[in-house]
Amino acid sequence: MxxxxxxxxxxxxxxxxxxxxxxxxxxxxxxxxxxxxxxxxPCFAHLPLRVDGDVAAAACRLRLNHPPHFERCLALYAYDPQVQKLVHFFKYRGGRALARPFGEALGAALTASDCGVNALIPVPLHRSRLRDRGYNQSELLAREVGRCCGVPVWGDVLVRKKATLPQARMDRRQRLGNLRDAFVVKAPERLSGVRVALVDDVLTTGHTLDECARVLLDTRAAAVITLTIARVE
Ligand SMILES: [Zn+2]
Structure with missing residues (x-):
């Protein structure tokens, strides 16, 4: 009562x-x-859709000094001001409800891409960041993608054990130092031969996603693709 x-x-x-x-x-x-x-x-339908999975084209814009560890990078939108506003709301201002439309659109792109992934792994937050924010936007996104595509979400396989600093103003060397030993794989035996889609909100310099992909491949994942709402040009 x-x-x-x-x-x-x-x-x-x-x-x-x-x-x-x-x-x-x-x-x-x-x-x-x-x-x-x-x-x-109508606004959502008019976002600048640009599904793009060409890793070679992306790689030349990423600030890595080696080929990316991921096989493809599927990004839905150009990072224009409207997409930026929605992603910011989704990530920092409690806009969890945006996980559904973004996740459904990403799920459709993943299905159409024929990437043949066996598991979705969200880029993890450190537990202190998760406590502050209350949710991991990448995990919410992955769950919606999984629901649409029927691909399982492995939210507990990749763990961020180090609270990394925001990387926006770092140079490449600082970024690499910041990410060193940041991620660890739990139950690595589960990954053997598995094609993984790493899910994150935005692909920016590519360092974080590349480091996650490297760690997953080290534990014998067959391949890693990235799946993001947008990619910064
Ligand atoms: Zn509107």
């Missing part, structure tokens, strides 16, 4: 807040339909 009253109060409060702060699309400020969350369908 108390639980039911609590739920009722919660709904009343939510509807009251919707009257005071009606849910608007993050991109166009139009009122959202009852089944839309954070972004309206």
């Amino acid at each position: 108390i639980q039911r009253i609590g739920k009722w109060l919660q709904l009343l409060l939510a509807s009251g807040l919707d009257v005071v702060y009606p849910p608007l699309c993050l991109l166009c400020d139009q009122l959202l339909a009852p089944d839309e969350r954070l972004v309206c369908r």
Whole structure:
């Protein structure tokens, strides 16, 4: 009974807040339909879709000094200001609801790509970061992709054991030092011969995803591809 009253109060409060702060699309400020969350369908449909899995083209833009350890990198969108805004909301401002549309779009791209992956592994957060943020956006994304494609999510196989620093302003040498020994594989025997899709929000310099791929290949994964919402040019 108390639980039911609590739920009722919660709904009343939510509807009251919707009257005071009606849910608007993050991109166009139009009122959202009852089944839309954070972004309206037309805005989402008009994001600059550019599924691109060409690792050679990507590699020349990545700031690695060796060929990437991943076989392909599937990225859905160009990192334009609208995509950037949504990803920022998804990652830093509690926009978990964006996992579903992004995950469904990524799932469709993965199916169409014919990459033949056996497992989805989200790029892990360090436990201190996970505690602060309350969720790992890559894991939410991977779960939606998995739901769409019927590929299992192995969220506990790759662990970030070192709390790495933000890398945006680091040079290549600093990045490599920052990532050294950052990731470890639990139950490596599970990875033998497995084709893995590493899931993350954005492919930027490629150092983090490359390091994850290297660690997974070291434990005899057959191949690693990356799956991200966007790729920075
Ligand atoms: Zn909109």
